[in-house]
Amino acid sequence: xxxxxxxxxxxxxxxxxxxxxxxxxxxxxxxxxVREGIARCLPEISxxxxxxxxxxFYSYLGELVAEAIHGARIDAADLAGRVRFENPEAVEExxxxxxxxxxxxxxxxxWEWLLLRCSTSFGTPLVAAYKPASREAANRALTxxxxxxxxxxxxxxxxxxxxxxxxGGVKLLALVADQSxxxxxxxxxxLPFFGEETAFFRGPGxxxxxxxxxxxxxxxxxxxxxxxxxxxxxxxxxxxRADPDRIIEAYxxxxxxxxxxxxxxxxxxxxxxxxxxxxxx
Numbered sequence: 001x002x003x004x005x006x007x008x009x010x011x012x013x014x015x016x017x018x019x020x021x022x023x024x025x026x027x028x029x030x031x032x033x034v035r036e037g038i039a040r041c042l043p044e045i046s047x048x049x050x051x052x053x054x055x056x057f058y059s060y061l062g063e064l065v066a067e068a069i070h071g072a073r074i075d076a077a078d079l080a081g082r083v084r085f086e087n088p089e090a091v092e093e094x095x096x097x098x099x100x101x102x103x104x105x106x107x108x109x110x111w112e113w114l115l116l117r118c119s120t121s122f123g124t125p126l127v128a129a130y131k132p133a134s135r136e137a138a139n140r141a142l143t144x145x146x147x148x149x150x151x152x153x154x155x156x157x158x159x160x161x162x163x164x165x166x167x168g169g170v171k172l173l174a175l176v177a178d179q180s181x182x183x184x185x186x187x188x189x190x191l192p193f194f195g196e197e198t199a200f201f202r203g204p205g206x207x208x209x210x211x212x213x214x215x216x217x218x219x220x221x222x223x224x225x226x227x228x229x230x231x232x233x234x235x236x237x238x239x240x241r242a243d244p245d246r247i248i249e250a251y252x253x254x255x256x257x258x259x260x261x262x263x264x265x266x267x268x269x270x271x272x273x274x275x276x277x278x279x280x281x
Contacts (some may be wrong), residue, residue: 002141006072010226013066021062025055030269034058037268041194041259056264063225068112072145076120079149083110083117084223086231091122094214095171102213103174104204104235106255107267109220109228111176112146117230118174118218119149126151128174129159129203160203163211173213177204177248178255180272189245190277191252194259199275200252205244208235215247217254222265 005013025031034057038050045053074082094101103118105111119126128151133139143153154162156175163170181188181201188199208215215235223229235250259266 002069002072005069010066010070013070014063014225017066017069018059018062021058021065024061025058033271034268037270037272038263040196040273041256042263053263054268057266057268060222060264061269064110064112067110067226068145071112071116072148074113074116076149079113079117079120082226083113083228083230085117085121086229088121088232090232090234091216095122095124100168100171100211100213101173102204102208102215103172103218103232104215104251105174105176105218105220106178106258107176107270108255108258108262109222109265111220113228114218114220114230115146115151115174116149118172119151122172124171126172126174127154127159127162127170128152129154129156130176131156131179156201156203160207163207173207175204177201177251178272179270180274188275189248191249193252193272194256196273197277198252198273199277200248202244202248204251205247208247209244215251217251219254219258221258221262 005016008016031054034054035050038053038057042050042053091101091103101122105114115126115128128146130143130146130153132155133142147153151174159173159175163173177200179201181199187202187206189202189205190197190199192198193200204215207213217233217235219231219233220228233254235254236246
């Protein structure tokens with residue numbers, strides 16, 4: 001079915017997926033997570049405004065799914081016209097200096113197109129960490145989609161081992177780092193996220209500080225339907241001799257600011273607070 005949908009022109013995909021997203025809103029798909037996430041993160045806005053944000057989220061969800069499907073056949077030239085980089089020279093300068101770069105994004109706007117766009121933009125192979133899907137068929141399909149313009153996809157749990165095995169050969173690394181670590185993970189860092197103690201992976205901070213990767217937050221915002229602008233914001237990193245915790249803290253503050261700026265495009269349909277901090281962290 002995915003392959004059949006990918007053959008549809010993007011305007012028709014928007015119509016189909018928009019209708020499905022409307023139905024998802026009507027039947028309450030993940031409504032509790034959406035409602036509670038918005039209330040916890042944006043307590044200062046009114047109930048009416050929260051409902052408006054939730055409605056906007058479901059509307060954008062249809063666009064996001066349509067664009068992700070279209071990603072199966074979008075070419076690099078079209079993608080470059082749809083995902084505009086405001087300051088690619090910030091990343092290029094670090095790479096030209098012989099240093100490594102780590103791109104840290106969030107589940108905000110179209111992270112699937114962002115990965116494809118970065119795969120072809122900096123003249124060096126991109127390695128991206130990902131969380132495998134629970135179903136093998138879905139995992140194969142997503143991996144093929146995300147790697148189709150040249151990215152090497154590595155499961156997040158194996159990324160440090162992979163980087164060590166490449167002996168410094170990976171110059172450009174990308175991670176979407178706002179997912180919640182598993183309860184069994186010993187590599188969690190607890191930080192206030194919109195005022196609530198929240199678990200984050202320590203990995204990006206450790207990679208940046210200990211393996212010499214200069215981290216950038218990839219700030220993406222929607223300009224219009226199917227059109228995005230991206231700005232690369234340097235975070236404290238090896239150039240400033242930052243410690244791992246400082247890198248993650250700066251990343252979390254950047255995610256918060258982006259979500260506040262355009263909350264409809266943040267992926268609220270996810271239980272970000274499924275873990276609570278135990279007595280000993």
